[in-house]
Amino acid sequence: MINKKVGIIGVGNVGSTLAYTLAHKGICSSIVLKDIRENVVEAMALDISQSANAAKSHTIVHAAKTGKDLKDCDIVVITAGVPRKPGMSRDDLLLTNAKIMKNVIEDIKTHAPFSIIIIVSNPLDAMVYTALKTSGFKKEQVVGMAGILDSARMSHFILEKVGFGAGQIESSVMGGHGDNMVPLPNYSTVAGVAITEILTQGEIEQIVEKTKNGGLQIVKLLETGSAYYAPAHATSLMVEAILDNKKKIYPCAVMLDGEYGYKNIVAGVPVMLGNKGVEKIMELKLDERQKELFENSIKSVKSLIEVLEERFF
Ligand SMILES: NC(=O)C1=CN([C@@H]2O[C@H](COP(=O)(O)OP(=O)(O)OC[C@H]3O[C@@H](n4cnc5c(N)ncnc54)[C@H](O)[C@@H]3O)[C@@H](O)[C@H]2O)C=CC1
Numbered sequence: 009m010i011n012k013k014v015g016i017i018g019v020g021n022v023g024s025t026l027a028y029t030l031a032h033k034g035i036c037s038s039i040v041l042k043d044i045r046e047n048v049v050e051a052m053a054l055d056i057s058q059s060a061n062a063a064k065s066h067t068i069v070h071a072a073k074t075g076k077d078l079k080d081c082d083i084v085v086i087t088a089g090v091p092r093k094p095g096m097s098r099d100d101l102l103l104t105n106a107k108i109m110k111n112v113i114e115d116i117k118t119h120a121p122f123s124i125i126i127i128v129s130n131p132l133d134a135m136v137y138t139a140l141k142t143s144g145f146k147k148e149q150v151v152g153m154a155g156i157l158d159s160a161r162m163s164h165f166i167l168e169k170v171g172f173g174a175g176q177i178e179s180s181v182m183g184g185h186g187d188n189m190v191p192l193p194n195y196s197t198v199a200g201v202a203i204t205e206i207l208t209q210g211e212i213e214q215i216v217e218k219t220k221n222g223g224l225q226i227v228k229l230l231e232t233g234s235a236y237y238a239p240a241h242a243t244s245l246m247v248e249a250i251l252d253n254k255k256k257i258y259p260c261a262v263m264l265d266g267e268y269g270y271k272n273i274v275a276g277v278p279v280m281l282g283n284k285g286v287e288k289i290m291e292l293k294l295d296e297r298q299k300e301l302f303e304n305s306i307k308s309v310k311s312l313i314e315v316l317e318e319r320f321f
């Protein structure tokens with residue numbers, strides 16, 4: 009991409025950690041940060057830009073004064089929104105974050121109409137839907153981050169169980185980013201060996217449960233909000249794949265258009281990321297049980313979209 013400019017809207021825990029990660033990777037020329045907390049965002053921009061200088065990275069970080077500063081962004085990441093607290097599900101954030109999403113999308117529509125948008129705000133799949141609907145962008149231009157995070161969590165729990173293969177574990181999780189996500193043990197490997205060959209059914213079931221509750225586990229411990237280091241790193245991988253046209257395959261939340269037998273619904277599936285955003289959707293072969301779980305996951309995303317259609321759009 010020509011400008012190598014990335015916008016981040018919502019510079020709280022995830023947004024600021026993402027900006028710091030990207031600045032230190034040195035893959036962007038400039039990063040522009042936008043938040044309603046004007047002084048905080050200015051302080052973050054100075055601090056992160058100066059840390060990049062200390063690391064001899066060429067990335068410069070600015071605070072946006074207005075939406076106009078998003079002009080020429082190749083990618084805009086949306087991390088604006090309320091995080092959940094103990095006792096809440098991601099779905100409880102639906103209407104609050106949909107309002108914030110609608111608001112920030114206006115700026116992108118006006119000032120960066122050709123950018124690729126990466127959504128992080130929760131409930132993730134419903135926020136991707138909201139962003140698509142309010143922006144009118146092509147479905148290839150809007151993609152949500154969750155699958156890389158959920159897969160990293162699954163890898164963490166596999167490593168914890170087997171005790172070897174650190175850095176050599178590949179996990180696969182599909183479906184919505186919620187209680188009904190679909191971890192796929194038969195597509196999850198340690199150094200190329202399927203975990204179904206290494207672990208018992210009972211052990212795999214425990215790993216699947218831990219993966220589903222991975223976000224909640226951190227929310228309960230933190231008490232004030234949710235995870236941000238792993239979410240920020242996962243998002244940085246998507247930014248890198250798009251900015252550098254890497255054509256990498258990652259599980260991401262996208263609008264389905266007939267893939268896996270579903271249309272007009274957002275779900276996490278493996279996709280190829282490049283300059284044009286979502287360049288391809290990969291269709292994995294699912295067994296009957298996995299199809300059933302994927303359908304349940306789709307149903308729970310659909311129920312949120314119905315609420316949005318009735319009460320928001
Ligand atoms: N997709 C995923 O896997 C993950 C999603 N999340 C979600 O990401 C969102 C952000 O999480 P955190 O950074 O931890 O929250 P945070 O509260 O630390 O940061 C949110 C930021 O958004 C800003 N903001 C609110 N309204 C805004 C607006 N209209 N324009 C610009 N900025 C605005 C706030 O001022 C704040 O700085 C939450 O909705 C959270 O649930 C978090 C982790 C993982």
Ligand SMILES: O=C([O-])CC(=O)C(=O)O
Pocket residue numbers: 091092098130157185222223224226227234235239
């Ligand atoms: O748990 C949350 O609310 C934040 C999130 O989506 C995650 O960490 O997976």
